[in-house]
Amino acid sequence: MTLMFFMIHLVPGDPARIMLGPRATPEMIADISMRMGLDQPLVIQLIKFLGNILKGDLGVDVLSSRPVTEIVFGQLPYTLWLIFSAIFGAMLIGIPLGCYSALHRNTFADRVTGVISVACITAPSFVVALYSLLIFAVTLKWFPAIGAGEKGDFFDQAAHLVLPAFAIGISWVGYLSRLVRASMLEVLGENHIRTARAYGLTEFTIVYRYALKIAILPTITVIGVGMGFLISAAVLTEVVFARPGLGKLIIESITTRNYPVVMGSVFISTGLFVISTTISDLVNASLDPRIRDNL
Amino acid sequence: MSDNILKIRDLSVNYQTDRGKLKALRNIDLDISRGSIVGVVGESGCGKSTLITSIIRQLDSNADIPNGSIEFEKQDLLKLSLDKMRNISGTQLSIVFQDPMSTLNPVLSIGRQMMDIQYRDKTSKKIKKQRSIDMLNKVGIPDPQSQLKQYPHELSGGMQQRVSIAMALQAGPSLLIADEPTTALDATLEVQILKLLKELQEEMGCSILFVSHHLGVIAELCDHVIVMYAGEIVEQGSTYEIFNNPAHPYTVKLLECDPASISKKQRLLPSIPGEIPDLTNLSGGCIFKNRCDQSIDRCDKQTPKWNEFSNNHYVSCHLIES
Amino acid sequence: MKGVIKKISSDPLGLIGLCLVTLMVISALGAPIFAPYDPIQLNIMERLQGPSVNHLLGTDQLGRDLFSRVLFGGQVALKVAFVTIGLALIAGIVLGLIAGYGPAWLDNSIMLLFDTIRSVPTIMLALAAVTVVGPSITTVIFVVAVSSIPNYGRIVRTQTLTLKSKDFVKAEKLMGASLLRILSIHLLPNILGPLLILASMDIPTVIALEAGLSFLGMGVKPPTPSWGSILNDGFTLIRNTPWPIIAGSIPLVLATLGFTFLGESLRDLLDPKLRKLL
Numbered sequence: 001m002t003l004m005f006f007m008i009h010l011v012p013g014d015p016a017r018i019m020l021g022p023r024a025t026p027e028m029i030a031d032i033s034m035r036m037g038l039d040q041p042l043v044i045q046l047i048k049f050l051g052n053i054l055k056g057d058l059g060v061d062v063l064s065s066r067p068v069t070e071i072v073f074g075q076l077p078y079t080l081w082l083i084f085s086a087i088f089g090a091m092l093i094g095i096p097l098g099c100y101s102a103l104h105r106n107t108f109a110d111r112v113t114g115v116i117s118v119a120c121i122t123a124p125s126f127v128v129a130l131y132s133l134l135i136f137a138v139t140l141k142w143f144p145a146i147g148a149g150e151k152g153d154f155f156d157q158a159a160h161l162v163l164p165a166f167a168i169g170i171s172w173v174g175y176l177s178r179l180v181r182a183s184m185l186e187v188l189g190e191n192h193i194r195t196a197r198a199y200g201l202t203e204f205t206i207v208y209r210y211a212l213k214i215a216i217l218p219t220i221t222v223i224g225v226g227m228g229f230l231i232s233a234a235v236l237t238e239v240v241f242a243r244p245g246l247g248k249l250i251i252e253s254i255t256t257r258n259y260p261v262v263m264g265s266v267f268i269s270t271g272l273f274v275i276s277t278t279i280s281d282l283v284n285a286s287l288d289p290r291i292r293d294n295l
Numbered sequence: 296m297s298d299n300i301l302k303i304r305d306l307s308v309n310y311q312t313d314r315g316k317l318k319a320l321r322n323i324d325l326d327i328s329r330g331s332i333v334g335v336v337g338e339s340g341c342g343k344s345t346l347i348t349s350i351i352r353q354l355d356s357n358a359d360i361p362n363g364s365i366e367f368e369k370q371d372l373l374k375l376s377l378d379k380m381r382n383i384s385g386t387q388l389s390i391v392f393q394d395p396m397s398t399l400n401p402v403l404s405i406g407r408q409m410m411d412i413q414y415r416d417k418t419s420k421k422i423k424k425q426r427s428i429d430m431l432n433k434v435g436i437p438d439p440q441s442q443l444k445q446y447p448h449e450l451s452g453g454m455q456q457r458v459s460i461a462m463a464l465q466a467g468p469s470l471l472i473a474d475e476p477t478t479a480l481d482a483t484l485e486v487q488i489l490k491l492l493k494e495l496q497e498e499m500g501c502s503i504l505f506v507s508h509h510l511g512v513i514a515e516l517c518d519h520v521i522v523m524y525a526g527e528i529v530e531q532g533s534t535y536e537i538f539n540n541p542a543h544p545y546t547v548k549l550l551e552c553d554p555a556s557i558s559k560k561q562r563l564l565p566s567i568p569g570e571i572p573d574l575t576n577l578s579g580g581c582i583f584k585n586r587c588d589q590s591i592d593r594c595d596k597q598t599p600k601w602n603e604f605s606n607n608h609y610v611s612c613h614l615i616e617s
Numbered sequence: 618m619k620g621v622i623k624k625i626s627s628d629p630l631g632l633i634g635l636c637l638v639t640l641m642v643i644s645a646l647g648a649p650i651f652a653p654y655d656p657i658q659l660n661i662m663e664r665l666q667g668p669s670v671n672h673l674l675g676t677d678q679l680g681r682d683l684f685s686r687v688l689f690g691g692q693v694a695l696k697v698a699f700v701t702i703g704l705a706l707i708a709g710i711v712l713g714l715i716a717g718y719g720p721a722w723l724d725n726s727i728m729l730l731f732d733t734i735r736s737v738p739t740i741m742l743a744l745a746a747v748t749v750v751g752p753s754i755t756t757v758i759f760v761v762a763v764s765s766i767p768n769y770g771r772i773v774r775t776q777t778l779t780l781k782s783k784d785f786v787k788a789e790k791l792m793g794a795s796l797l798r799i800l801s802i803h804l805l806p807n808i809l810g811p812l813l814i815l816a817s818m819d820i821p822t823v824i825a826l827e828a829g830l831s832f833l834g835m836g837v838k839p840p841t842p843s844w845g846s847i848l849n850d851g852f853t854l855i856r857n858t859p860w861p862i863i864a865g866s867i868p869l870v871l872a873t874l875g876f877t878f879l880g881e882s883l884r885d886l887l888d889p890k891l892r893k894l895l
Contacts, residue, residue: 115630118881122873124825126832127866130848134859191397198351198392199385199412199462213402232740236829240852250741251833254748262748266741273736288402289446 068264072249076268079245081157082237083230085165087223090172095219097173098180103207105185113177120174126236129167133240136163146242164241168233172226179222183215217284224280227273299366300469300502301327301350306363308345308354315575319345321526323363324601327470327519332496332503334517334534336510336549340571341523343506347474350504351390352380368469385412389463390472394479395455399447405458406443412462430461434491453484457491464495471496472504477512489516510553514538522546525571525582532608542610544587581613589614631882637875641868645691652685657840667860675860677850683864686842691868693843697758697827698820704762706816709769714804716770717777724774731767739764739826747835757836761826765819769812776808818880821873828869844869 101110136142143163144156187193188211196206235247242248246265253261285291303325310317320342327333335343348354350365352372365372367388372380392398400408409427416423424443431439434457447455456476463471473492477485489512496503507513513520514534521531522543530543541547548567569586581587581594593613604610622635644651653673660680667675674683716727734742743760750756780786780803789798830836831845832852839846844865851861 118630118877119874122821122877123870124828124873126829127848127869130852130855130862130866134855134862138856139859191392191394192400194353195390195392195398195459196400197353197384198390200381200383201385201411201414202381205411205414210400210403214400228736228738231738232829235740235744236832239833250744254744254835257748259748262745266737266745269741270737273738289404290401290448293448 068260071261072246072264072268075245075249078243079231079234079238079247081161082164082168082234082243082245083227085161086168086233087172087226087230089165090169090176091223094173094176095180095216098177099184099207099212101177101181102184102188105181110181114181117174117178121171121178123171125168125171125233126240128170129164129237129240132163132167147244160241160243164237164243167237167240168230171233175222176219179219180215183218184211187211187215213287217288220280220283220287224277227276231269231272298329299326300329300368301325301504302364302366303350304364304366306346306349306365307361308342308349308363309359309361310355311357311359312575317574318577319358319526319574320349323528325521325528325531327502327504329469330500330502331519332505332517333519333521334513335504335506335521335523336508336513337523338508338549338571340525342526343523344474345526346523347390347472347504347506350472351384351388352377382415385468386415386466387468388470388472389466389468390474391456391459391463391476393475395452395459396447396479398459399455401447403446404443405445405447405450409443409458409462409465412465426465427461430465431458433464433495434458434461435487436461452480453487456480456484456488460488460491460495464499464501467499468501470502470504472506474506475508476505478507478509485512492516510538510550511555522549526574527582527611529583529612530604530608530610532604536605536608540605540608542604542608542615543583543612544589544614545583581611628882628885630878631886634875634878634880634882637871638879641691641872641875642695644688645695648685648688648692652682652688654682654685656681656685656689656842658682665854665858667858674864675858677847677861678854681840681842683847683861686847687844687864687868690842690844690847690865691872693754693831693837693841694824694827694869694872697754697761698823701758701762701823702765702816702819704758705765706769706812708762709766710773710812712766713770713773714777717774718781727770727774731770734764735767737764740829743826743830744833744835747830752830752835752838754837754841757827757830761823765823768819769815772812772815773808777804780804814880814884817876817883820880821876824869824872824876828865 097113101113104110137144144160147160184207188207193206193211196210201210231246234245235250237243238245238247239251246269250262250265252258253265303323306320306323306325307318308320310319323342323346325333325346335346337343345354345358349360350367350372352375354360360373363373367383370383372383375383399405403411406424406427409430410420410423413423413426427443428439431442436442436454436457442450447458450458456479460476476492477488480488492503492505493516495501503516505513505517517534519531520534520537522529522537522545524545530537530541530546537546538550541550545567548565552565552567554564567586572582572585579598580596581590581599584590584594587594591613597613599611599613601609601611602615604615658681660676660682662680664676664678664680666672669675672682672684674687677683677686712727712731716724739761742764743757746756746760786803827836827843828845828848831843832849834846834849837843837846847861847865848869851859851863851865854861
């Protein structure tokens with residue numbers, strides 16, 4: 001799998017002018033250019049940037065002059081909580097559902113689950129978010145509509161997590177259940193399962209210890225790679241629910257032309273993605289010795 | 296007739312396919328006496344796989360058994376609940392499959408799999424582990440202690456098959472079914488595995504139902520041979536009788552076509568002309584009639600009955616009347 | 618073609634998909650005909666009305682007819698979807714061919730490029746681009762196209778690589794067949810089918826992406842209607858009236874559902890064993 005670090009290429013167009021907007025005077029541009037080192041040749045800037053990254057320095061916020069790293073990492077936990085609750089919730093429901101469908105294929109329950117799964121996958125998560133907001137928060141008032149809850153109050157924060165995590169997680173439930181179903185059906189048809197049955201192993205052992213262990217591998221890969229989508233979905237959901245987090249940070253930074261923060265956030269999210277694919281590869285390797293030996 | 300541990304009577308199996316009802320097995324009668332090695336020989340499509348799958352009750356969902364019984368140790372397997380069957384599978388009745396690589400679970404260690412099949416035993420892990428090691432020793436695997444931690448793909452084909460045999464014989468079954476266990480191995484390995492099976496059989500006294508399309512192997516290993524063709528048993532008898540006095544035209548042809556039996560140089564290799572009949576669309580009469588070069592009128596109309604050709608040697612052919 | 622349509626119709630989900638897609642395409646292409654009002658026509662007097670005979674889906678906060686906006690929004694969605702995927706396909710095929718057939722260093726560089734693109738979550742990439750060049754449809758199209766290129770490029774590359782090592786290709790090369798001939802006769806016919814199916818399955822994703830970006834205000838510029846921007850308006854009005862949200866979401870969901878069902882049906886139709894490839 002890919003373990004690549006990438007370079008954020010500075011996009012064409014004078015970044016300084018862009019940052020300051022159309023009303024910038026030449027003096028302001030010159031000032032900021034110097035401050036941010038933008039007047040130096042592009043190559044040098046790039047090298048400096050990379051060097052800084054390795055040192056853990058992502059630059060400085062244009063407006064408040066605080067280090068970008070500090071700002072981004074401050075908001076990151078909210079997003080992480082959201083993503084993890086969404087995906088764990090989806091796994092908790094989706095995986096057993098997929099197993100059940102595989103074991104009872106072509107029954108009514110299986111077909112119904114199948115159609116619902118497809119529907120779940122296709123509805124864009126921010127639409128689900130909007131509707132959840134509309135129905136559960138605004139109209140029914142069952143859950144809070146805004147923010148992340150009081151710091152330190154676990155239940156309040158949890159309550160604030162429910163709807164956003166649901167919005168993101170619901171499409172994953174559908175996706176995971178279909179994936180697990182397909183993998184399980186494939187594995188259950190393989191020869192070694194036939195052997196296991198011939199040895200009289202219990203259905204439970206066969207399904208959950210012998211088959212699932214193999215069938216779960218593609219699911220884990222998918223989740224690892226899905227971090228990209230999860231992050232994207234989180235961005236939209238945070239806006240809908242006015243939750244603090246990476247998404248909200250980026251959107252605000254864009255409107256204020258806060259270039260370094262945006263770049264920093266993008267970089268961090270990419271890093272997250274790389275980390276998650278690596279972790280999923282490692283998990284797979286621990287489950288399947290054939291992968292281990294090929295690494 | 297000595298004590299029969301397996302008695303199949305009038306077994307028929309149909310598959311529901313797109314083209315109609317496929318009659319894979321028709322009125323099979325088969326006996327296996329305690330301690331004997333019975334070989335089932337026949338070309339692809341003759342029904343040997345279906346026969347085995349029926350015995351271990353792993354038929355696909357589109358299969359249906361309109362009639363017959365499979366009596367194993369005086370119990371009709373077809374009437375047993377799945378739970379009871381599960382108790383028998385792997386203990387009194389076990390099986391070794393053809394391709395060892397795909398037979399063993401790739402993500403679990405050998406040791407794990409060998410321990411798992413002992414799950415019904417309430418003894419300690421240590422005892423189970425020791426049993427596994429003893430078994431691996433028996434099948435000739437060097438340094439079994441460390442092999443327990445190995446994964447199937449880390450072993451060679453021959454070793455994998457030995458492990459499969461170890462697992463099958465672990466519980467001391469009275470019947471071992473071997474479904475073409477050496478077909479996927481090269482010739483030298485084949486000889487070794489056969490030798491192993493013979494030794495173990497003598498030592499443990501179990502019966503073996505050995506399925507193969509390789510005549511030489513059958514001749515080498517088995518006491519008793521059953522010849523199958525297109526879902527029926529056409530001839531059965533002792534190994535000596537079948538190989539030296541084949542009676543059914545199909546058996547005769549089969550032996551002629553076996554490359555091992557060719558002693559003179561020939562330009563053309565012998566083969567049996569024609570194809571297996573369409574099992575969804577059977578007309579009456581003998582199943583072999585359209586490939587038989589000795590067929591008579593009766594073969595078209597009547598299904599032949601079992602006739603005793605000689606001592607303990609039965610044939611299903613109109614040409615053999617007792 | 619007729620056979621294809623017939624087969625799709627026999628699968629219930631495929632039939633639904635086909636109907637929905639047809640509905641969407643017709644309503645989008647025929648928006649100027651079907652729309653009762655000009656979508657950007659302000660009419661403050663009639664703002665925030667619920668559905669009525671005059672305004673099938675009600676009006677938004679500036680009095681614009683939502684139904685008309687929805688129809689024209691369909692044009693945006695279709696335009697973005699087809700242009701984006703078209704661009705990505707072409708670029709992907711070209712790059713994939715080069716990577717597969719060319720020298721190893723070129724292959725490695727292209728793959729590095731692909732991997733880089735794939736590591737960035739698409740929305741992030743879009744947001745970054747928007748930061749610099751400002752929101753617009755062109756930006757959206759460009760960014761989404763770029764981020765989709767690796768999907769197609771990798772498949773083309775793999776197939777090219779496999780083809781390159783096949784004996785019959787080596788034989789042809791020996792006989793002097795040109796690169797173009799080999800690629801066009803052997804590779805493209807085989808790869809085009811699965812690629813198109815893959816592309817058609819990407820359509821709902823792209824539509825959703827455009828809607829998402831417009832929702833964030835990073836896509837189309839007001840007052841151009843896009844389903845996403847309608848939802849954006851609806852979002853700010855969520856406590857007043859649910860209708861803009863309903864108006865914006867229904868076509869979006871129906872379109873994504875429709876294309877997804879259709880795409881899946883097409884895929885199942887073509888060859889179940891393609892599932893592995895895709």
